Amino acid sequence: MERSELYPNQGIPEGFFDIDESDEEDVNNASDSNDDETIKSESDIEDDRSLDGEERLGDVEITKKRPFDGGTCLTCLTQVRPRASPASPRLGHVPHLPHRGWATECNGTEPVSKKKNKKNKQLDPKLYKPPTVKELNQLRETENLFNSNLFRLQVDQGWLKSINVKMPMKQQPFEGKGSFQFIKPSAVSIVGSFASNSCVGPDVCIDLAVEMPRQCFQQSDHLNERYLCKRALYLCHLAGTLQSCHLVQFASFRLCQGDPLRPLLEVRPVGKLGKRVVVALRPVPQSGVFKLARFSPEKNNIRPSWFFTTSDAIEDSYPPTPHHNHSAIQDLATTANQEYCRQALEGHPNIKDGIRLLKVWLTQRKLNKGYGSFGGHIVAQLVSHLVLQKRISVLGSSYQVVRATWVYLAQSDWTNFGVSLAEPSMGTPPVSEFHQHFEVVLVDSTGYCNLCANMSKETYERVKREADLAVRCLDNPNINSFQVLFMTPVPFYRQYDHIVRVSHLSRLKTDQVRQLDHTNHTLPLAQVPILATLREGLGRRVTAIAVSLEDTPHWSISIDPPASADSLTVGLTLDPVHAFINIDKGPTANTEEAEKFRDFWGPKSELRRFPDSSICEAVVWPVITLADKRLVCGQVVEYLLASRLGLKVTYVADQYETLIKHSKVKPADFEYGTGEEATLAVLSVFNELSKQVRELNDLPLEIISVQGTSPVFRYTDTFPPLATQSRPGKKVTKDGPTCILLNDTSAIGMAPLWIPVIEDDIKLSLFPAVIQLALSKKWPNDLEAVRRIKAAFHVEVAKCLSQQCGLTAQPHPNFLDVLKGGFVFRLRLAYPREVGLLKRHVTPHGVTTYVDTDESRDLEKDIVHIPTITGAVHGLHQEHPSYGPACCLSKRWLAAQMIDPHHFPEIVVELLVAWLYLSPEPHEPPTQPQTAFFRFLHLLASTNWVSQPVILNFNTELTRGVKIFLTTSYCYSILFKGEEVVEIEGVFQSSRATLPPLFLATSYQPSGVVWTKRNPTLQILVRTAMLSKESLTIVEEKLFSRHFDTKLIFRPPLDVYDVLIYLRPLLNPRRLEAVDVNKDQPLVNLPSYQYHQGEKLPVAGFNPVQCYLQELRETYSEFALFFHDSYGGQVVGVLWIPAAMEVLDFKVSALMTIDLY
Structure with a gap:
């Protein structure tokens, strides 16, 4: 393709290929300079065979295809005629230099020939003074310009438009110096997990290291992102070529481990292979182009004068750029690290199987993708290191490989004592030098590349915790560890108690040294101060702080790369011992530590006197309910990020808890919250009642315990009962001797005040509790006699409660209702042998057998199993x-x-x-x-x-x-x-x-x-x-x-039901608990409960909706299933049973099993 076609009516700005003074000094002083020759004249350029063989390798290939026959000057747009070069048998051209040199200044006219210049030599000798280094560099690049694909590194890359490919890397700042010459790869090799046979699915990724020849580079390409820019341009040329290849289904770009400076080209083959295989092209420089020492952490490869365009740029020093250097050195170390893995893994399939399992483990926890992740390449390098260090036996199984790696990770400390895979005698930088610039240190086999350079301390600690948890899973024989560790996904939002999403990270101001190092990459620039603030502010409240590693998306080669992530997601694991304390106690007043405490917390800090008489700085967070205490960490995070960093957050912790809050009921004695306060009120009253029942006198048998069995005693009642003042109404209820009764009417227009009921196996019961009696041999063996004794005992207990405790109690044959503190408790007498009596069956031959029946199972569940589970679950909630x-x-x-x-x-x-x-x-x-x-x-x-x-x-x-x-x-x-x-x-x-x-x-x-x-x-x-x-x-x-x-x-979706039955709202006593409560419903303010003499039991357990549902199920259970929201639902869904809809022949035998109504 002609240069005139690529750049129509465009020219190269003056000095574009120039090397500024700072660059020239760096080149001269650089220890890894690759330019050992000095060009002094035109003949040197024309006659130098080494340049023909190396610098012009691409030129030779292009010339063989089509000889140069003239072209257009990129400066003045004039035609340049070809000439035969005396030093080379191939065609050449007159170097047409802008402004000065061997030709007159460009003014839009034909260039003056060299022969004409000789005639004018005596007239103006200044025109023929020896060329400068700048001019010779420009001459050489212009020489190559018309014989190869040599393009500018500026954004003015018009050739990309012709192939419909967009630059996959944002060039910042926009202007850059140097040149790019595309030459076919000097080598292509398979690297990564596919080369070591340790890749995992579902898609197999084949990494190809595409080696860029040394002719593509110049001596100062290590500076100012020039290498990385050339690397991206090389990918563009590959993308433009491969997109038209018949073997390629489609091509796309993605970032390598989320690094915006290291894009990759992914290609999917056509056919079935493309459904399971993807090929990732990774350009790497040819060996020897750059010395690794040039990219050590202490080196500066981004010049402040180039990066910053403002007047306040850093001019006095060249600060180290370790993270930028890491982006470049990863490519340089690719071959060495691949060889390191090959030496350790070759011939050991069990080790490779272990690496695969570790990669699956990381994938399920989403730890292996994104910026700063613990990728598969780190796993491979680590396992190879452990193998070569004899910490993993090559004869061990994959299980032993995985376990040994987890144990090593759990016990490691790479934040303080980094590990180097390089030989000690290689003369590489010490590990301590890496610790000065990186939070986590794992140096590769070259001794110059920190594999964990972009990893935060929080991510590394997360990997350690997961490794420790994995070891504990392996040691726990009661769980299926393989299913847990390798088959169960662990998404971020299900792993942590609180999630913090910080948006608009670009608004956060950071110092210029870090901007220079990260080249304005928003995520790491904002991540460090945010995590440091959270770490100091939360302290003991959390046991873990983790960063969500977001996988970088793929994008088409024809569109611009997506914008850098402008949000950060942080997960918090709360410490249940310290997380809910609403006071942060600081140091004693008038100390240096107190001053730092005040500086950190700002106006929130205040002096307080504590119970131990100490006067300290403290921060108090307002809380009212237990639900508020669970959100103290949220108050801390929102305050610190807003006051110190000016950032707003989206805090995810209790959004769904609003569904278990009473939005239309407000008790007078406490804030309802999520129901814990109401539960504690019930338990407090029940404990008093239990004590009173155990202390009753004049009973035939001693009462040894009273144990609650309702969900409220397990802290699991969705809407715990609230104490109410029971009074008879006018339309719905009336006054009775000891109870409030329903009016004697066949039609009720409104349900009475709701006294909460708990459904247990479709039987309504009020706060059921079980009374355990002392042992006695006088109990009869007849079931009916036992029931009569229980009924009599209920009567005696009710009489004693009324006479000795002043409580209202109503006995029934099977239970006893007691009113205390505004709550109705239902007590049952438990006689364990009654279960055996229900199971006993005497055959006609007089043989006694014991057979389970529905009634025996229900009774056993009520008096044996539920009390046991209630005690166990109660203890679980306490923990x-x-x-x-x-x-x-x-x-x-x-x-x-x-x-x-x-x-x-x-x-x-x-x-x-x-x-x-x-x-x-x-x-x-x-x-x-x-x-x-x-x-x-x-x-x-x-x-x-x-x-x-x-x-x-x-x-x-x-x-x-x-x-x-x-x-x-x-x-x-x-x-x-x-x-x-x-x-x-x-x-x-x-x-x-x-x-x-x-x-x-x-x-x-x-x-x-x-x-x-x-x-x-x-x-x-x-x-x-x-x-x-x-x-x-x-x-x-x-x-x-x-x-x-x-x-x-x-x-719920209602379209799945065959029939919908809409209920009358006023007959639904739990309508205020519905998901969508009528907005016009006024707030119900419950007054405080006040005891008065002779109070009567309210109408309790009466729910017309549940009565209607029970009747429907008892009557039509053979034909339909009925569904309903028991917490205030207004609709009953009906599903026909398919077998009931089948057409049957009219036969008498078919009617024998059908009840006719």
């Missing part, structure tokens, strides 16, 4: 305070999908959430309820319940040791008493066909069928999996949006 709100949020989501406790029992939801805390791998137990909720959605969406048993090992009572424990079949639940995890898994596998779809075993109920025998069904599990998967997709897409509607995933 992890986020458990309770997480359960409430999870149950709220399920109910919002119209999957009520009839289809998915509440206790099952609570146990599944508990499983996330007892077996959190591959995470740590969550501290924020919202994080646990996200993990619950992922559990529902991704778990294959057919092959995955749920085993809750409370208090680590189960181990994997096999024990054989023989017992009678008196009670089915104790058949497995003492069983271990292996045996439970064995029962699950051998009896899978007869077990429920969801197998849920605990330390106390190892049979796995106690909680899920009836529900959820397989169809419900499939439905919840689909809904949770869609919800997670919405969360991932919209979580950081400023206008994200959190209620979106709580609104």
Whole structure:
């Protein structure tokens, strides 16, 4: 292609190829100068055979294709005629120099020939003085200009337009000196994971090192991004050529490890191969072009006078540019590092398998992509180092390779004691020199390239934590470590308690030295001060600070590269011991440390006197509820980043917790928050009642304990009850002897005031509690006699509570209702032998057998299993305070999908959430309820319940040791008493066909069928999996949006139902708990509860909607399924059962099993 075609009507500015004084000095003083010759005259240029062989290699090839036949001067646009060169048999041309030299000044006329200049030699000898170095450099470049593809390094790269390729690197600043000559690669070799046979899928990436010949470079190309710019131009030429190749499906650019100075060209082949294979082209300079020492961390390769255009540029010194040097030296060290891996890995497939597993482990945690990531090349170099250092045996298995690497990472400290893979005698810079410029140090085999140069301390610490967690997973025999470590994805938003998204990073002002080093790369410039501020401000409140490593996108070769990321996402793992403290106590007043404390916190700092009489600087964060305490870290982050750095943040921590807040009900005694305060109020009253019941006198048997079984006692009641003042109404209720009653009317226009009820296996109960009596031999063996004794005991307890404690109590045959503190508690007498009596069956032959019945299972669950689980879950919440709100949020989501406790029992939801805390791998137990909720959605969406048993090992009572424990079949639940995890898994596998779809075993109920025998069904599990998967997709897409509607995933799709039944709102007593409450609904202010003598029990447990649903299910369960949001839903969804819609022949036998109404 002719130069005139590439640059129509354009010329090269004067002095473009010049070397300024600073560059000339650097070139002369550089230790790695490649220019050992001095050009003194034109004949030297024409006759120098070495230049013909090296500098003009590209020229020879082009000349053979088409001899030079003239061209256009790029300065004056005049024609240049060819001439025969006496020093070379090939055609040449008259060098046409601008302004001065061997030709007259360009003025738009024909150039003066050399012969004419000789005639005028005597007239003006000044025109023929010896040429300067600048002129000779210009002459040589102009000589090559018409014989090769030599292009300017400025943005004026018109040749890119002709091939429809855009520069993949932003050239900043715009102007640059030097020239670029495209010459075909001197070598192309396979490097990276494919060369070492350690690549992983799903797409196989083949890295090709395309070697740029030395003729493409000049002696000062290490300065001012010239090498990196030439590298990008080389990629452009390759892209323009390959895009028209019939073997290439399409080509695109991407950044290597997120570095904007190191673009790559990715090519996908045509056909089926392109679906699984991608080829990445990585230009590297030919060996010996640059000396590695030129790019050591202490060197400066970006001149301030070139980079800064303002008058305040740094002129007095050349500060080191270690990060810029790292961008260049990675290419120089490619071959050496590939050879290092080859020596360690060749002939050891087990080592390569271990590297593959480590790469999969990093991929699942998204640690291997993005700027500052722990990429696969670091893993390969590290494992090779451990192999050569004999820390990994070449005879070991892939498991041993992975474990040894994790142990080494967990125990390493590259932030203070970096590691060098180079030989000590190589004379390379010491590791201490790297520590002066980088946070994390792992020097490669050359001794000059820090493989972790762009890695932050937080990312390295994250890798260490993950490695330590992986070792603990391997040592834990109770979990499937392979599934956890290699098969489970760990996205950022599910891994950390709080997520901070900092936007508009470009607004952050940084010093010029760092701007020079990072060449205005926004992300690292902003990341360092932000992380330093968070690290100092949060202190002990967090156990980990992590940076989300965003994968860089691909872009077409015909468009400009995408703008640099202008946001930073940071994750925080809270320390449950210190995170919720709302006072930051500083140093004692009038000290130097106090002055620093005040400087850091600004006006937030104040002097306070503490209980120990000390007067210290302190920062106080306002909190009211427990939910506010969980957000203290959010207050700290938002204040510090705004006051110190002028940045605004999007804080993700509690957005979904608004769904478990009462928006239209306001109690007078406390702020409702997310329900914890209301739960504590119930527990406080219940503890007083329990004490009063245990101290009752004049009872036939002593009461030894009163244990709550309602979800409120497990901190898992979505909307805990609120104390109310019970008074009879006028239209709906009326006054009774000891209770408030419903009016005697057949039509109720409005439901009475809602007294919260808890649904347990479709039976309504008010704060159920179990009364345990002392042992006695006088209990009868007849079931009916036992029930009559229990009823009589309820009457006696009610009488004693009324006489001795002044409480209102109403006895019933099966339970006792007690009013205390504005709450109604339902007490039941527990007699364990009653379960055996229900199971007892006498055959006609007089043989007594014990058979499980639905009634015996329900009673056993109420008086044995639920009290046991309530105690275990209560202890779990005390250890992890986020458990309770997480359960409430999870149950709220399920109910919002119209999957009520009839289809998915509440206790099952609570146990599944508990499983996330007892077996959190591959995470740590969550501290924020919202994080646990996200993990619950992922559990529902991704778990294959057919092959995955749920085993809750409370208090680590189960181990994997096999024990054989023989017992009678008196009670089915104790058949497995003492069983271990292996045996439970064995029962699950051998009896899978007869077990429920969801197998849920605990330390106390190892049979796995106690909680899920009836529900959820397989169809419900499939439905919840689909809904949770869609919800997670919405969360991932919209979580950081400023206008994200959190209620979106709580609104169910109604188009899937065959029939929709809309309810009358006034007959729904829980309408104020709905997801979308009527905006016109006034706020309900609940007055404080005041005890008064003779108060009566309110109408409790009356919910017309639940009564209607129960009647529908009892009547039409053979024909349809009914769905409803139990928290204020206004719609009942109906799905016809397909079998009920089948057409049957009219036969008497077909009617025998159908009830006719």
